[in-house]
Amino acid sequence: MPEAQATDIFKERLKDARKLRGLNQAELAAKAGLPAASVSHFESGPRKPSFDNLKALASALNVTTDYLLGRSDTPEASAETVGRLHRDLSKLTEEDLKLATEFVGLLAKQRGAKASE
Incomplete structure (x- = not known):
C-alpha cells in the first residue's frame, strides 16, 4: 500500500473511531494521554x-491498531479479544485452523442474516 494511501486510511479511521465512541478530539487526547493538538x-x-x-x-478507542492502520475493517473487535485469539492460534493444528475458519465464517453469515431480518 502506498504511504500516502496508508496515511489517508489512518486519518479517516482515527476520525471514524473517535466519532463512533462519541468523543471529541480533546477528549480522545486526554483518554490516550496525548496533547490535545496531537489528535x-x-x-x-x-x-x-x-x-x-x-x-x-487504539486502547483509548477500544479498537485494534490493525483497524486504525486499515488492516482490519471491524472497529468492534477489542484489542484484548483479538490478542487472546492470536496467542491461541499457535496452539492449533492445520485441521483445527480450517475448522475454526469455517466456524467463524458460519457465525459471520448467521450474524449477517439476523441483521437483515
Whole structure:
C-alpha cells in the first residue's frame, strides 16, 4: 500500500473511531494521554503517531491498531479479544485452523442474516 494511501486510511479511521465512541478530539487526547493538538494533527495533517501513541489511541478507542492502520475493517473487535485469539492460534493444528475458519465464517453469515431480518 502506498504511504500516502496508508496515511489517508489512518486519518479517516482515527476520525471514524473517535466519532463512533462519541468523543471529541480533546477528549480522545486526554483518554490516550496525548496533547490535545496531537489528535488534530493526526486527523488533519500528514503527521503520523509513534508506535506508542498508536497503541494509546487504539486502547483509548477500544479498537485494534490493525483497524486504525486499515488492516482490519471491524472497529468492534477489542484489542484484548483479538490478542487472546492470536496467542491461541499457535496452539492449533492445520485441521483445527480450517475448522475454526469455517466456524467463524458460519457465525459471520448467521450474524449477517439476523441483521437483515
